Amino acid sequence: MKYLSEYRNPELVKKYLDEIRQACTRPWMIMEVCGGQTHSIVKNGLLQLLPEEITMVHGPGCPVCVTPMHLIDKAVYLALKEKVILCSFGDMLRVPGSTDSLLEAKSKGADVRILYSPLEAVKLARENPDKQVVFFAVGFETTAPANALSVIHAHRESLKNYAILASHVLVPPAIDAVMNDEMVKIQGFLAAGHVCTIMGIREYQPLVDKYKVPIVVTGFEPVDILHGILMVVKQLEKGEFKLENQYARVVRPEGNPDAIKVIEEVFEITDREWRGVGNIPLSGYQVKAKYSEFDANIKFSIKMPKVEENPECIAGQVLKGIKKPHECPQFGKGCTPERPLGAPMVSSEGACAAYYHFSKISGQLTEV
């Protein structure tokens, strides 16, 4: 698999690890923002390879983790309605709502389908004119163009039975919210490569300037991640703070203008609640009024009671790197991947699940 295997090359990994070790003279705390990066770090066992001085904080960039509970409840409510086909990306299905997850709704008879593309949902709507098809449009900027495009297609075809339940979140306001917290001690960021593929990198410069932190737009393979960490460490060691692009083979500074145009056609920026973090101003997308007939919130006039998160869950502090997952009293006891209290324990990209799986061997690392 060319174009991937060279970024998994053990020799390059070793080279970057050596360079990080040489560059590092003191402890640094770095957040990888994106869940995809967390997944790669865990899957490749990178945490044990990094020098002790580097602490990686798994950030809020896991869409599965930050989708608020009442939105899951809405999706479950819609899924359980008669004549509704609720379509979703796969890993949303297991995320617990206040009563059920979509997987549990499915076992109660709801028609829940796992799709890879929202355009498949449009096709379903076309093929099932007697059903209402709802796509649970979750994700960061990365999935927004495809979700927006599905609305444009449905509009063009005058489909009356297609809508999206939008729960889009945006990365830059999340970094802003993390850094705004006085308790946060993060010193550098790996920004999410795929988000920047769509949006470009320019909106990160104001954050670099405001908080005086290095931000390096980074890819997802082990070599990418270590290279990104090295770039952050080099800046930190020199006392610099710059916006850099490690993932230049994919990310252009201006992003993908066509994709941005599609997003701007369908979505507008709104305040958004993040599970575990709370409300972040101007941190999400909602469907514009001109496409309101495709907005499931309006179409089905859903009003769900807002439910409180389990107070024992410290997801917010974990996602900001204030506390480590295993510092939560419920970690591995009241909260496990089988019975999660909060969303970061659900997804394999979630910070708590990542720690849960890793920490089971951490005590015996030298022996493994």
Place this chain on the structure above:
Amino acid sequence: MSDHRSILSASCPMPKLDFEIITMGHGSGGLLTHKLLDAGVFDLLSNEFLDKQHDGAIVDVSAGKMAFTTDSYVVSPIFFPGGNIGELAINGTVNDLCMCGAKAEFISLSFIIEEGLPVKDFWEILIHIKQACDLAGVKVVTGDTKVVERGKGDKIFINTSGIGKVLPDASIDLDRVKPGDKVIISNDIAKHGIAIMSVREGLEFESDIVSDTCHFNAIVPELISRFGEDIHFLRDATRGGLSTILNEVAQSLNKGITIHQKAITVDESVSGACELLGLDPLYVANEGVFVAFVKNSIADHVVDKIRAWKNGSHAAVIGEVTERHPGQVVLHSEIGGRRVVNMLLGEQLPRIC
């Protein structure tokens, strides 16, 4: 489907019947049932035991240990690249017996058919059952057919049971797995699950990946006769994939298992599909791959033997059993990192990004 299968289909033309779809009447036990079974099942699968058409089969068994197993097949879609539910049902049960150190001999075959199934589909399934039986050298000796109303099934479900004689030199037992044992995988992984995914409604994608379904009724007896009790334990890596099997063993024994990613072969197209779909090949189902826990000293010889088999060209020693990290499977990644490989939690769900 491969060429020889098309030839097989052509050489077994569907009998002329005065119905095209299976209805409730075909499960009534009356005339319609007989029409369906006589023209299809009994003729095609004919042998001295099944020909009796009795309520059960009376078969000769020699003295000694017998292995007995049962399994149900509900795969959707029922036809997939490289196979169909019929041969899966035969191979699956044959292989479960092989994993007991037995050579499969007799199979029972029960259909639960949803009304509306085209007879030509049923015929296609039957001829693949026949082919799978012939290849594995087993006989269907008894069976049953039921039809359920539309919506109460999913085209066709198949249950098979099987019995086979445990080979005289076999001593397959989980308790015989010891620290120091080598873990061997019989081939590359994740083909079956990805082949199924590639044709599943809503997820279709073009690929040349075909299911790895095959029987172990020749290779396992060969291994047992050559290596005898030095083969400590066998499991086929079906549902839940390789990692689930390894976790079951690690947890049952409360021993650790260490595996090395670079020893595990994943076909390039399968690996690409897994990347795109957000799936981990370690958790994807196989239907033609087994895991052997063997005495350290014979491991390389076992691998050589499996590699000489047509379905084992990627056989390899992938790891070992250890006293460390009891109950856990730890993977050494290609880049030198380590991670715990957990038991699959429910169904593997594709990741968003």
